[in-house]
Amino acid sequence: MNTQAATVGKGHRGLVLAMLLLVYTFNFLDRQILGILAEPIKADLGLSDGEFGAVGGLAFAILYSILGVPLALLADRTSRSWVITGALTVWSGFTALCGFATGFWHLFAFRLGVGIGEAGGVAPSYALIADYFPLEKRARALAIYSLGIPVGLALGTLLGAYIASSVDWRIAFLAVGAAGIVVAPIFRFLVRDVPKRGRAGGPPLAPVSMVFPMLAKKRSFWLMSFAAGFSSLCGYGLALWTPSVLIRSFGLDLVTTGQFLGSLLLIGGTAGVFAGGWLADRLGHADRRWYAWLPAIAWLITAPTFAAGLSTGVLPIAWALLLIPNGLNILWLGPVTTAVQNLVPPHMRATASGSFLMVNNLIGLGVGPWLMGAVSDGLKTGHGVESLRYAVIGCLAFYLLAAALMFVASRSLRSEWWDEEQGTAARSGT
Structure with a gap:
């Protein structure tokens, strides 16, 4: 059992997890508000689909992906909670x-700034959760x-739909950005790091020059990172x-669109994410390969159901069909982030997560939103208003590629798993 996690009370773990969840909610609230406001922003600023795709994906992804590793390393060497607090303040300010x-x-420059801030949020949060929760509860916590x-x-x-319809799309950005800035000092007051073992006679804090070579030798790391990246290419593109x-x-x-999508995400998305963590904890204990099998199976179902839902012209049927992939497309989060955390020793976790997120986001965020927009622009002459729908459906093939890579990753995952008790890579069946 994780000795760090054993020293923390259950109630405090719950508070820390709740605050991390709140900050992560702001992370994606600030991203998604751009998607729902796409049509009024494009009309106001005179942007094409390709230009808006670059703003929604490439602008955010460039520094978000690159700075994730050094900020994760900073979090491992200093304070994870302080890095998260600073990140929330920066990305909320640029959102405003x-x-x-x-x-x-x-808009491109301001989204670059949002990406700089959000680069410091996720990997340190993964590491904090791994510190606070023992392995047998970690996938559920994640x-x-x-x-x-x-x-x-x-x-x-x-919120974006209601505010934009009632006032103006600019007020929507100002409102959610200001709310994040208010939450930042509250988070810092309530969340503290678990004392690092590297400062108490345990393993020294690892530089990135040590962490990345360890990960680079692990086939499962690369396969899971690219699989998650191709899944995120679809996911981020669809979100925008x-x-x-x-x-x-x-x-x-605009308002009906917000209600339609909001209901899908709240019902399907929350069920899928939690199911992924719960199933991974139950099945992964018996066989580590389930951490890769679960996402692969989910993506195989996600691609055709998304295509069917977006192709139908009947709104109630579209909602029922889209509910399925809105749960399954992000089921991978609990299993895969847990697996990445357990490819390295505890003192390397944030940096390992940052390395994984760099690959995932360069592909997912950097390519997905821009690619769908660019394909839509290319199809516009022949398909008119339907060009975007065809572009989105065509890109769903990347889910199938992601599933194939994840099945291959399962073959080496068991042997490359880090044994926390023995301090070695596991070689047993579990």
């Missing part, structure tokens, strides 16, 4: 500044933390563009 954008480059994704996406969709598909192809207004 998006409300002042007057053109493509203004899954609860990951509920911030569907909850944040849903709130971003709903599905509101526009509903407005253009289904004829919904």
